[in-house]
Amino acid sequence: MSPSTVLRSTVRDSPEKVGPWSVGPAAPPPARWSPRRKMLLLFAAGILSQYSLDVLVAGLSGWPLAIRCLWALGMVASALLMDERSASAVRLHSAFLSAVASLSFIGLVLVTGATGSVYFHFFPCLPLIMCLLYPQDSLSASLSGVLCSVGVSGLLWVEGRPVSEVLLWAGVVVTATLIGAYGAREFRKAQRAEAEGRVERARREALEQLAISERRRAHSEKLATLGQLAASVVHEINNPVAFIHSNLDYLEQEVLSETPASREELAEVFRETRVGVERVRQIVADLRGFSRMDAEEPTECALADVVSDAARIARLRLQHVARLEVDIPAELPPVLAVRRRLAQVLLNLLVNAGDALEGRRGAEVHIRGRQEGARVLLLVEDNGPGFPPDVLPRLFETFFTTKGPEKGTGLGLALSREMVEQFGGTLVAENRAEGGARLRLEFPVSGCPSNSLPEQAAFR
Structure with a gap:
């Protein structure tokens, strides 16, 4: 390697900086807009766009819009600040979003008519939605179920509803939460089984490829050994072929001559020729059998x-x-x-x-x-x-x-x-x-x- 090549390699691989310029390889830009972040921003936009439903339900009012703005702002802030490299950080992020969604929904129900709001009957659905959004984590669905149970019970209790009705609605929300949690758990089990299946398939394929590689390596070594024997093989085959050729010439002369040799002499020549052919056949059979690459x-x-x-x-x-x-x-x-x-x-x-x-x-x-x-x-x-x-x-x-x-x-x-x-x-x-x-x-x-x-x- 020339000195100039070494110098270029050293400069190219060095992480040091000179002034505002970096002489090392440029680091890849951080993945700020991953699919998870884009999904959260899309949900935030969807939450704001649904303000038109609030207008139909409660008329023009600033409270539903304010609640939806706070809800969307929490989702945007979480999307921008989330650290996707840490599993614990993603889990806390999911729990935070679940709490924000549950509290915002309770506030939205409260300002649009409390128990008379059209949204009131959607309380059991919110934990199910959390299970669909975050199937990998049961904490989000559990937190949403607790908050929604407390919220629906509180709204009914404040209005003086019977205890049986309060317990009925709380039980419906809890049941919906348990059903959603069970479905999410089964989904996680199916995902784990699928991942294990992929790993097992990859392991089997790797073992098969390794076995094929070993057989090919053994076959290559066989051929290399036979290559070293090539000159000796040619010499060994040439010996019987030479006297086979000589015997054939002799037989041709005797058959065409007017006074052919005795039957005993011809029989001896045939025996010698057969021995030579058998010797060639044996050598070829040994080499062919040795060079075969069978998975035995x-x-x-x-x-x-x-x-x-x-x-x-x-x-x-x-x-x-x-x-x-x-x-x-x-x-x-x-x-x-x-x-x-x-x-x-x-x-x-x-x-x-x-x-x-x-x-x-x-x-x-x-x-x-x-x-x-x-x-x-x-x-x-x-x-x-x-x-x-x-x-x-x-x-x-x-x-x-x-x-x-x-x-x-x-x-x-x-x-x-x-x-x-x-x-x-x-x-x-x-x-x-x-x-x-x-x-x-x-x-x-x-x-x-x-x-x-x-x-x-x-x-x-």
Whole structure:
């Protein structure tokens, strides 16, 4: 980065001011006209516009207009001063507006005829309206219900109405308040359930996307491994194809010649040709099966079969590099894993061993298996230089590799450990005392929980 770039970046990101000008990024303007504020201002305008109803009810009078002006002024002041960033402030704002609306309505009823006012019969409606306006908060509806109950009871009591009528109207207002509060509570429960449903759906989608991403990452690592084997695969296929081609030429000559070879010779040629075709078919089938990206469930699988699958492909890489020896007892108990993924892990380890042994005389790679208690151990060992001390602690870090960009992605060992751990196993790297590297895989025997297994002695 050039000095001028650093300077521009420093000036652009600095919050300091020089005179009236700010050299930092401009702060976004405060959201003064949020939907809630606009709604309150619209209600304030509606309250003033309804003065025409007061004129029809009580004639031209200054008191209804004064009450409506105070009511609207309270709503405007609340809209301008409300702090929407604080939940407690919004709750107090809602309670304040509810109190203003209730007291203003009581005053409006009082100046337009008291119990004879047309508005008197709307007392039970006001708590319901508060519940509709503020369904997230029961305080507003409760406060409005209390004030309206006191107001309607006071108006009736002042006029000397019977106690039964006073109690009846107070009970109607309280009932309306309870109905509104119940409806608001159910609305809040439905909203919470909907929000939880959205969160759960988002969580499931995220998990699905993560699973897809993991499968794609595993598939990419498979293709990278196969890419490293490409030259060996071509060489391995060319050998049988060469003598298939030679045999076909021989058969063509014999069929067209006047003195064809004996039937035994022709049968031998056909057998050799069939062996070559079968060899090519086996290589292609192994590669195709290994590269498939299926979302499989773990099943019981025999380690001998898994090692056989990986070793067949790995020999394409190791045949000119090192001697591969496999010692997996057939009586080893099965482990719970995805066979194709476990074969990918072993192939990754064998290809890494081949890269480490490149150009080394007398190189050997050994795969050994053994059962120790409720654990099955699988060791991949070589007689190479081993892991350098500074590399060993970082061996399973994602994107860490000591290979060149044309050979390593830094994902193979990290992905291998992840897959082994998904099967309840462990993958550990270490150096052998006699020299060389060792990758130690441990799996719980199928049917034995991995978290309840005892510690096992190290296999040497």
